[in-house]
Amino acid sequence: MTEDVVAVAHRVPPYVLVSGPEGILAERALAATLDDLRVASPDLEVIRVHAGAYEPGELVLHTSPSLFGGAKCIVVHDLDEAGEDLQGDLLSVVTDHPEPDLTLVVLHKSGQRGKKVLDALRGAGARVLDAPAVKTDRDKTDFAAHEFRRARRKATAEAVHALVEAVGKDVRELAAACQQLVDDTTGVIDEQVVLTYHGGKVEATGFRVADAALAGDAGEALRLLRHAIAVGVDPVPIVAVLAQQVRQLVKVGSAGRGRSGDIARDVGMAPWQVDRARRTLSGWTAEGLATCLQALAAADAEVKGGGRDPVYAVERVVLAITRQHERHRDG
Known part of the structure; x- marks a missing residue:
């Protein structure tokens, strides 16, 4: 021996x-x-x-x-x-x-x-x-980034974010998706590579709907929403993601200045989420975000059984969010 x-x-x-x-x-x-x-x-x-x-x-x-x-x-x-x-x-x-x-x-x-x-x-x-639980977006981002480092492959932050949004609901599926990209591709894994393999799933998430709505793009938000509904995504998690994104804007807006990493630790988010929220905040006021939260609370009740048409309830709240963005921009 x-x-x-x-x-x-x-x-x-x-x-x-x-x-x-x-x-x-x-x-x-x-x-x-x-x-x-x-x-x-x-x-x-x-x-x-x-x-x-x-x-x-x-x-x-x-x-x-x-x-x-x-x-x-x-x-x-x-x-x-x-x-x-x-x-x-x-x-x-x-x-x-x-x-x-x-x-x-x-x-x-x-x-x-x-x-x-x-x-x-x-x-x-x-x-x-x-073997700690991998639950939050920050946990899943760290997990996916570690999977690529473990395989000695470079992946951009944007690629990791897109992959988490596409398949991050289940950690095993996320690990398998990372391994697939490592096995099937060469060079740097960027967002375009992720979209090539998982573009349909990325578009079918509430995250893409929320991104478009909070950017004030009503047409794109509705297109993505209808695509998500068409492939079987339930309205309930879409409303949940919209509410989560708005709450993140409120948290980051209230945190003031500082490094993204420091703010992320303080508010329980990933640094990339803080950076994204900061970019989005330029189109919002505190009053507009408060109005959105009220509309989302009503939509949440409707999609969980309080309304007759859950899909219409989501469409209505998406349009309400984009109108608030336009109101601030025009003002």
Whole structure:
């Protein structure tokens, strides 16, 4: 065994905790751990234990020394769903210290269930690998940008933004879209490359409708809106995006001057969103934005069942927004 292999083997401690709700990140953390273990032990035996199907004593049986020896890794899924039997057996394993060739990997999404086990693992020096939730636009932008850096590909900020708008609803889909662009293209990934692959999805999002409406372009906003409706986008999320964009303008307008990064941290947005909001704000007054929010609140109630025609309600609020923009521009 070479020194390099020994070093890799020593990188993985007896206990590993994968903590966080984002499935794709948790899976990658687990896969990387198993890959590291297999460098030193190509014939590594991997045993998976699932909380929902756990039988009392099962873990104790798996952690017992094997007659034939060899490295073993026990992966416990969903500690946050574990009953008392699994939690008690895990505590026993951690307290008794496993065999030298045994690695215990525990996955825990969130919540307080299993806290004693978590505390015991951390107290025993477990390696903690985080899989935090990727929820906000800022989180998704950072995630996509990291995917391209991970693949050693350069992607412009505009390309990342367009990709998040097109496929950012699901993190797995976003990761797959990043991989597709890496595999199928060469050179710098710019916005035009993203539009080539995902142009239909970009146009069918409420983001493009909001961009056009807040820029005062009624014709383009209605065209994009009708396209989105035609491909099956529900009016409810379109109104939600419109309201979100208007609220972002209010936040950035109230934040005053300062660096985009600093303001982004203060108001919970991504720096590119702050830059976009600043560009858009030149066509707005505080009064106009307040009027838009009132119109959006009414439209939200209508598309959620309070009105007879949700599509007409969205069209009406889009026109109301563009009229406010024109009123300020003309004034």
